[in-house]
Amino acid sequence: MSETPGAGLARQESAITVLGGPTAVIDLGGLRIVSDPTFDDVGPHGYLTKTSDSAVDEDGVGPVDIVLISHDTHLDNLDERGRAFAKAAPLVLTGSLAAGRLGSPAVGLAPWAGHSVPRPDGGGDLTVLAVPAVHGPEDGERDADGNVNCEVVGFVLSGQGLPTVYVSGDNASIRTVAEISRRVPDIDVAVLHAGAARVPAKFDGRPLSLDSRGAAAAAAVLGADTVVPAHYDGWAHFSEGLPEIELAFHEAGLSSLLRVAPHGTWVQLTR
Template sequence: MGDRARPVILTHVGGPTVLIELGGWRLLTDPTFDPAGGHYAFGWGTSSDKVVGPALSSTELPDLDAVLLSHDHHGDNLDRAGRALLPAVPTVLTTRSGARRLALQGVRGLRAGERTVLRVADRAPLEVTATAARHGPPLSRPIAGAVVGFLLRCDGTTVWVTGDTVLHGALRRFARDLRVDVLVVHVGGVQFGLTGPVRYTLTGSRAMELVGLALPKVAVPVHYEGWSHFVDGPAGLAAAIADAPADVRDRVRRLPIGTPIKL
């Protein structure tokens, strides 16, 4: 971290679910708290099985200020137990279409590039900007649906959560122009037999390419374990990290599941 940057504490609950503590704010990404064993349909004949449960239950979380929900329509990003958590959270930030579907008090829908500021009396404001994400190949949005990432800025510290995305032009340009302390990057290389070789999220190697573009102080990969549709899972990520240039590899930190880590 730079001299002005505040510490960031991350607790990887499992899958895409991360508790982010920054400047007194407590934020939760993509709540997934169902136990292992469920089968989830994603639409258009695609589906996946949850094979690992969360490290923490939703009742073990501290009081939350906001949920950062990259998208609401896939069960590996918002499951039944995660959905039940939302009404108790003061603010839920998600896509415009997701906000309409959720229809909750406190939900705010954002398009890529739009920003909002969270304020409370006892801490620095938290600026949240929705970032571009594409959950599949070109022209896949009508099938995969809208997704956003989140760029967080608070008192000199910047955290970027990519959301589920592949590497595409807008993401490359954004990463090149960004100065970020902590990058939380969704990986897994999602693939379905029905759609052949098409990928719906970053593989390990593409994630390392993104890290090389953004050059964060710390890069934390998430959402690469616990589900059957992660074709490029822990082994693929480990191989990609090992093959990455030293300047990229040295920035990557894989977090233990369920343990708060100060970065």
């Protein structure tokens, strides 16, 4: 798998690009998939502050087939322009509670529920499997629905002849990653929300998403051949950035797995 520079977001056969923050564009099986769209301008957004713009705006992304939303309650994962972008898509896949709030075209998936989408490339269906995520420390207080912080889901994308891609969402739990690895043992690519997001008022300021060492540990547990980091820049509450991620993977002996390209530049995938 290699990085391919290029201007714009022409359709790819099998590739991923991170646009900044958590937002990634994944082209698989003739489908364009966008995860956690965030396109608002820099500046304060509620109690969070955005520090850099998306590398590509909504118009640059072009027509999308599926939008994946790990959760809808935090503006660093779904902001106002991202919400409008998602609502204009033919299909949004997200958690059950989020789907109820978002309305059409959102389809709610509980963890371990799947949704199949026909592939324009003629290869059958792309299956999107919702997987659990824990948005904070394991011992964090849980709400009435059993969630830490809020409902969050990750996703596993798979299909005949395609690389299997895991998108973590805002998960901080290695135990959860281990459960996903047990149930889905053949993950080829992991898009990991790293950056150790912290909000002082929540859980004594402990990370709400994977820190750098946690991301390296998650990569080792998953056994993925390729790791694409996301959710580590663009917002002030991310406490670790790319240097910390690269150091953690180096210290773990996993640097060969890490694929980092400038935002808006494709990382080409092969199975």
